[in-house]
Amino acid sequence: MPETSDKIHDIVVVGAGPSGMTAALLFASVGFETALVAPAVNQEDGRTTALLQDSVTLFEQIGVWDNLRSFATPLSKMRMIDDTRRLVRAPEVTFDSAELNLEAFGYNLRNKDLNRVLAEAAQEQANLTLFEDLAVSYDFGEESVSVFCQDGAPLKTRLLVAADGRNSQAREAAGIELRRWSYPQVAVVLNLEHDRPHNETSTEFHTPTGPFTLVPLPGRTSSLVCVVTSEQAETIKTMSKDDLALELEHRAHSILGKFGIASSPQSFPLSGLSAKSLVGPRLALIGETAHVFPPIGAQGLNLGLRDVASLGRLLTSARDMGADIGATEVLSRYESDRRSDISTRTFAVDALNRSLLTDFLPVQIARSAGLYLADKVPPLRRLLMREGIAPGTKRKTQAVRDNVY
Numbered sequence: 009m010p011e012t013s014d015k016i017h018d019i020v021v022v023g024a025g026p027s028g029m030t031a032a033l034l035f036a037s038v039g040f041e042t043a044l045v046a047p048a049v050n051q052e053d054g055r056t057t058a059l060l061q062d063s064v065t066l067f068e069q070i071g072v073w074d075n076l077r078s079f080a081t082p083l084s085k086m087r088m089i090d091d092t093r094r095l096v097r098a099p100e101v102t103f104d105s106a107e108l109n110l111e112a113f114g115y116n117l118r119n120k121d122l123n124r125v126l127a128e129a130a131q132e133q134a135n136l137t138l139f140e141d142l143a144v145s146y147d148f149g150e151e152s153v154s155v156f157c158q159d160g161a162p163l164k165t166r167l168l169v170a171a172d173g174r175n176s177q178a179r180e181a182a183g184i185e186l187r188r189w190s191y192p193q194v195a196v197v198l199n200l201e202h203d204r205p206h207n208e209t210s211t212e213f214h215t216p217t218g219p220f221t222l223v224p225l226p227g228r229t230s231s232l233v234c235v236v237t238s239e240q241a242e243t244i245k246t247m248s249k250d251d252l253a254l255e256l257e258h259r260a261h262s263i264l265g266k267f268g269i270a271s272s273p274q275s276f277p278l279s280g281l282s283a284k285s286l287v288g289p290r291l292a293l294i295g296e297t298a299h300v301f302p303p304i305g306a307q308g309l310n311l312g313l314r315d316v317a318s319l320g321r322l323l324t325s326a327r328d329m330g331a332d333i334g335a336t337e338v339l340s341r342y343e344s345d346r347r348s349d350i351s352t353r354t355f356a357v358d359a360l361n362r363s364l365l366t367d368f369l370p371v372q373i374a375r376s377a378g379l380y381l382a383d384k385v386p387p388l389r390r391l392l393m394r395e396g397i398a399p400g401t402k403r404k405t406q407a408v409r410d411n412v413y
């Protein structure tokens with residue numbers, strides 16, 4: 009193996025998905041001398057991401073929100089419609105951000121725009137060095153971690169942040185165990201044009217194969233995440249644009265009028281993953297390296313960005329107190345800060361997805377009763393809305409009012 013240079017970076021982030029790029033930008037912006045090792049950013053991603061308020065705050069902090077905002081569409085209302093056609097069905101529920109005195113629950117953005125803006129900011133961030141390379145192996149030492157790359161020279165760092173995704177080699181090299189599971193479903197993603205305005209309302213139909221979700225984009229366009237069986241996903245791929253537009257309009261009960269297909273469908277088989285530990289020797293896992301679950305309720309990347317914010321906060325305070333940022337005690341704090349949020353979201357999304365798939369009547373009744381109460385009991389509605397945005401939102405809003413932060 010080639011010799012590692014003597015220079016020790018404060019932090020090396022591996023992986024330039026949205027979690028890795030945001031983390032590298034945050035660490036560099038608060039004064040850590042940071043390196044980002046990753047192949048060129050993926051510009052073929054046809055998905056969109058609904059970014060919730062905490063994510064927007066983080067993007068403001070790293071100075072990219074003004075650029076992102078011009079590509080983002082506000083999500084003011086979220087509507088859920090039970091389209092399972094089962095014996096027991098839930099009532100329709102609409103959550104309105106105005107009930108929380110918010111302009112919007114969040115903003116929908118094309119992943120291509122998100123990734124491009126983050127990559128441009130990374131080029132300009134003074135404290136951040138970019139290595140367009142693949143990390144291939146690691147040596148976890150007492151004082152530092154060595155990162156060996158496919159083409160360039162190895163790097164040394166006090167702390168390795170693994171953001172190399174669901175098949176992370178960094179996680180594997182550190183011997184961190186995982187739980188993996190799969191679902192009998194595929195998410196088909198594409199963008200649509202439509203006749204009627206969406207009025208900044210995201211609509212989620214709960215169907216027997218999973219959610220069918222229309223999320224607003226600029227003007228009379230929306231993104232669609234349609235969770236179907238793998239056979240149905242194959243059929244969709246072979247349909248002509250006109251037939252597909254008609255089929256999707258039918259599934260959407262024409263709520264947005266006539267559909268036109270604005271992008272080719274892309275498929276994402278659904279699966280789940282949970283790392284048994286979020287930390288290793290001088291190592292922290294963030295984003296999909298640590299947790300993966302189905303795309304329901306716009307939770308995945310928002311959860312990953314809360315990992316980033318938490319890690320940034322804890323590392324800054326450790327450094328300010330003169331502590332070693334790669335020390336076990338610092339990393340243990342990250343583990344305990346993030347564990348409950350990750351477990352709760354993973355469990356809730358998994359339970360909702362499975363409740364749609366099952367024909368077991370008690371589960372159908374429980375899901376319907378939950379949505380009925382969410383519709384009829386205002387304090388529960390508000391609690392669900394706040395928790396949907398981020399855990400502890402009420403406490404944070406109160407703390408801001410009381411000038412605690």
Ligand SMILES: Cc1cc2nc3c(=O)[nH]c(=O)nc-3n(C[C@H](O)[C@H](O)[C@H](O)COP(=O)(O)OP(=O)(O)OC[C@H]3O[C@@H](n4cnc5c(N)ncnc54)[C@H](O)[C@@H]3O)c2cc1C
Nearest residue numbers: 023025026027057058143172173295296303306308309310
């Ligand atoms: C259909 C769908 C819709 C979704 N919608 C939403 C939504 O509305 N809201 C939301 O919050 N979330 C959503 N998600 C989830 C969200 O897309 C993911 O959470 C997010 O993309 C994960 O980003 P990441 O940076 O953690 O991982 P990734 O995007 O997987 O990034 C990993 C990166 O690591 C790099 N890498 C891999 N190996 C190496 C190596 N050896 N060396 C260097 N680099 C390496 C890869 O090239 C890649 O760029 C959705 C997911 C799906 C499937």
